Amino acid sequence: MNGLHGLLGRLTVLYRTTAVRLSAVYLLLFATCAAFLVFYVSTMSEGLLRQQMRDAVAQETEQIESIFNKSGMNGLLRTLERRARQPGANLYIIASPTGEVLAGNVASLQPGVLDTEGWTETPFRYQRYQEEARGGNRPMAYAQVIVLSNGLRVLVGRDLGEPENFRKLVRQALMVALGVMGIGALAIWYLIGRNALKRMDRMSGASQRIMAGDLSQRLPTSGSGDEFDRLSESLNTMLGRIEKLDEGLKQVSDNIAHDLKTPLTRLRNKAEAALAGDEKAEYRIALEEMIGESDQLIRTFNALLMISRVEAGQAPAEMSMIDISGIARDGAELYEPVAEDSGLRLVTEIAETIEIKGNRELVGQALGNLIDNAIKYAEGGEGEPEIRVALARREGDVVLSVADNGPGVPDDKRDDVVKRFVRLDASRSKPGTGLGLSLVGAVMEMHQGRLELAATHPERENNRGLTVRMVFPVRSD
Amino acid sequence: MKILIVEDDLEAAAYLSKAFREAGIVLDHASDGESGLFLATENSYDVLVIDRMLPRRDGLSLISELRQRNIHTPVLILSALGQVDDRVTGLRAGGDDYLPKPYAFSELLARVEVLGRRKGTPEQDMVYRVGDLELDRLSHTVKRAGREILLQPREFRLLEYLMKNAGQVVTRTMLLENVWDYHFDPQTNVIDVHVSRLRSKIEKDFDQPLLRTVRGAGYMMKDEAAG
Numbered sequence: 290m291n292g293l294h295g296l297l298g299r300l301t302v303l304y305r306t307t308a309v310r311l312s313a314v315y316l317l318l319f320a321t322c323a324a325f326l327v328f329y330v331s332t333m334s335e336g337l338l339r340q341q342m343r344d345a346v347a348q349e350t351e352q353i354e355s356i357f358n359k360s361g362m363n364g365l366l367r368t369l370e371r372r373a374r375q376p377g378a379n380l381y382i383i384a385s386p387t388g389e390v391l392a393g394n395v396a397s398l399q400p401g402v403l404d405t406e407g408w409t410e411t412p413f414r415y416q417r418y419q420e421e422a423r424g425g426n427r428p429m430a431y432a433q434v435i436v437l438s439n440g441l442r443v444l445v446g447r448d449l450g451e452p453e454n455f456r457k458l459v460r461q462a463l464m465v466a467l468g469v470m471g472i473g474a475l476a477i478w479y480l481i482g483r484n485a486l487k488r489m490d491r492m493s494g495a496s497q498r499i500m501a502g503d504l505s506q507r508l509p510t511s512g513s514g515d516e517f518d519r520l521s522e523s524l525n526t527m528l529g530r531i532e533k534l535d536e537g538l539k540q541v542s543d544n545i546a547h548d549l550k551t552p553l554t555r556l557r558n559k560a561e562a563a564l565a566g567d568e569k570a571e572y573r574i575a576l577e578e579m580i581g582e583s584d585q586l587i588r589t590f591n592a593l594l595m596i597s598r599v600e601a602g603q604a605p606a607e608m609s610m611i612d613i614s615g616i617a618r619d620g621a622e623l624y625e626p627v628a629e630d631s632g633l634r635l636v637t638e639i640a641e642t643i644e645i646k647g648n649r650e651l652v653g654q655a656l657g658n659l660i661d662n663a664i665k666y667a668e669g670g671e672g673e674p675e676i677r678v679a680l681a682r683r684e685g686d687v688v689l690s691v692a693d694n695g696p697g698v699p700d701d702k703r704d705d706v707v708k709r710f711v712r713l714d715a716s717r718s719k720p721g722t723g724l725g726l727s728l729v730g731a732v733m734e735m736h737q738g739r740l741e742l743a744a745t746h747p748e749r750e751n752n753r754g755l756t757v758r759m760v761f762p763v764r765s766d
Numbered sequence: 767m768k769i770l771i772v773e774d775d776l777e778a779a780a781y782l783s784k785a786f787r788e789a790g791i792v793l794d795h796a797s798d799g800e801s802g803l804f805l806a807t808e809n810s811y812d813v814l815v816i817d818r819m820l821p822r823r824d825g826l827s828l829i830s831e832l833r834q835r836n837i838h839t840p841v842l843i844l845s846a847l848g849q850v851d852d853r854v855t856g857l858r859a860g861g862d863d864y865l866p867k868p869y870a871f872s873e874l875l876a877r878v879e880v881l882g883r884r885k886g887t888p889e890q891d892m893v894y895r896v897g898d899l900e901l902d903r904l905s906h907t908v909k910r911a912g913r914e915i916l917l918q919p920r921e922f923r924l925l926e927y928l929m930k931n932a933g934q935v936v937t938r939t940m941l942l943e944n945v946w947d948y949h950f951d952p953q954t955n956v957i958d959v960h961v962s963r964l965r966s967k968i969e970k971d972f973d974q975p976l977l978r979t980v981r982g983a984g985y986m987m988k989d990e991a992a993g
Contacts, residue, residue, distance in 0.1 A: 657950065
């Protein structure tokens with residue numbers, strides 16, 4: 290009972306698969322067409338056979354009539370006797386005008402057949418002598434009855450066995466064909482459906498593990514490159530992207546936990562300390578400091594949001610042809626007075642009228658971050674007090690770079706400083722969110738470009754400086 | 767000046783009402799888009815401050831509807847969305863200024879005052895005057911007490927913007943937006959350094975200061991002698 294239930298359940302599930310449903314529909318359609326075709330062919334050919342039979346009978350009655358007219362009763366009897374003996378002979382009866390059978394090869398026949406002249410309306414039953422002796426069946430026949438000039442009636446008939454057999458044969462063939470088709474379809478159903486189901490089961494198993502939180506799981510592929518594989522592959526690519534985003538998110542939340550809690554704690558401490566005192570002036574100072582802290586928090590927040598939005602590939606911020614030479618000049622000009630106040634010279638080396646596809650606001654902000662960093666880290670250093678902003682074409686790319694002569698970044702730390710919140714120990718004392726370079730990196734990613742960090746003076750021991758290059762690929766589109 | 771604030775956060779609205787009244791600005795408040803639209807159509811305001819995300823009708827659709835009804839009151843959009851694209855869509859919908867949340871009230875006040883006085887400042891004025899300082903927009907010359915002061919092109923634009931909004935506080939971000947056309951937060955004191963350079967050029971050798979630093983807010987051009 291359980292086994293039957295299991296099989297039934299399995300078949301129900303099978304029936305629900307698309308492949309099986311489709312093949313069921315096809316099977317039904319095909320079977321209907323085949324049945325119609327067979328019915329049509331058998332009806333048509335049966336009609337044709339019947340027509341041929343009628344023609345043959347009609348021809349024979351004509352002959353009989355002409356033989357009777359030429360050779361009289363004797364000739365007729367001789368001819369009929371000869372014909373009746375042939376194998377597969379027609380039915381012949383000679384009867385009196387009252388319907389008594391005088392001669393012929395028919396032992397008995399349905400009553401009333403001899404009464405009307407012409408074609409019998411419907412097939413009738415009859416029995417030959419041999420069959421009557423054997424007690425065999427009573428086949429059907431069609432016949433024509435004529436009345437001779439002496440009043441005798443002659444019946445010429447033909448057995449219906451031939452078209453009847455033909456019809457039976459065709460029907461049998463149809464049944465067999467349908468049977469084979471049905472069994473074949475069921476087998477194919479089961480095989481295709483089971484195969485599809487197995488793969489589906491594996492896929493849903495994998496997706497359930499993914500849903501349970503294991504994003505490293507991938508859907509199985511068979512390597513055959515069929516639809517299932519293609520589906521699995523694109524889903525796997527999607528999963529890879531989701532996994533990367535998820536990791537980014539985890540990293541961000543870790544960073545937020547760490548780097549936002551610190552200023553929040555400071556904020557809270559300040560409020561507490563101010564509450565403990567009762568000087569009005571003290572309150573004022575504490576509140577101003579707290580506003581300063583919140584502003585810094587908001588900055589960090591904005592930068593984080595922007596980085597994650599850009600990294601998520603979201604916000605394809607408005608891109609248009611922008612005059613990057615102008616952006617470089619404006620950026621240098623904007624920061625030049627600050628640099629000068631910090632005792633640094635800001636020099637430019639900007640190629641004329643270079644245009645790229647990009648977002649002016651974001652590129653401007655990225656450049657601002659780089660110059661700001663350069664000023665912060667080169668200030669008071671021992672290298673030449675100079676910051677160089679350069680824009681040039683390089684092998685089909687457009688490179689916007691900011692170079693300083695500060696302490697630089699050790700070779701093994703270069704990848705780290707681009708990461709969020711990473712600040713080298715030497716810079717911890719300076720104000721900043723630790724997000725400046727990550728933001729530049731994100732902006733470059735959005736422009737399908739890259740960020741390169743190098744020493745300005747790689748040959749030196751100390752004060753090698755840092756050169757940051759924003760490399761924009763120039764595409765022909 | 768009379769303004770309308772459409773903001774669904776009632777606590778924020780209450781704070782804004784109090785702060786604006788203290789600054790001498792009369793204010794109506796609507797807490798959803800539909801009643802905001804009704805008030806803005808029925809009454810006349812100098813500035814509309816509209817939150818971007820509102821119940822019943824969002825801020826951008828409210829602005830487009832107002833513009834379609836031929837109401838051209840200056841609009842300042844407040845939004846928790848502060849990204850580059852959001853600003854662009856906000857201004858495209860018909861907003862005149864865009865301030866991402868969270869903002870400093872001094873920043874909002876300065877922007878509302880500039881928007882509200884916009885009508886009164888004829889853009890076609892060819893010469894701006896503050897005290898004895900004169901800026902000729904056509905010939906690009908600056909004179910103080912008849913003596914010509916040489917300025918860099920950017921310094922000229924900075925002074926032009928400050929003088930155009932004379933008597934009003936302009937914030938650092940407003941300067942960055944209007945003089946450099948950037949909307950990011952410059953983080954360091956870049957703007958201050960530019961302003962102090964400009965100040966030294968126009969105030970050196972003169973007793974009367976014209977360019978004041980407004981603590982916690984920004985700068986203001988004002989002829990102190992004239993009160």
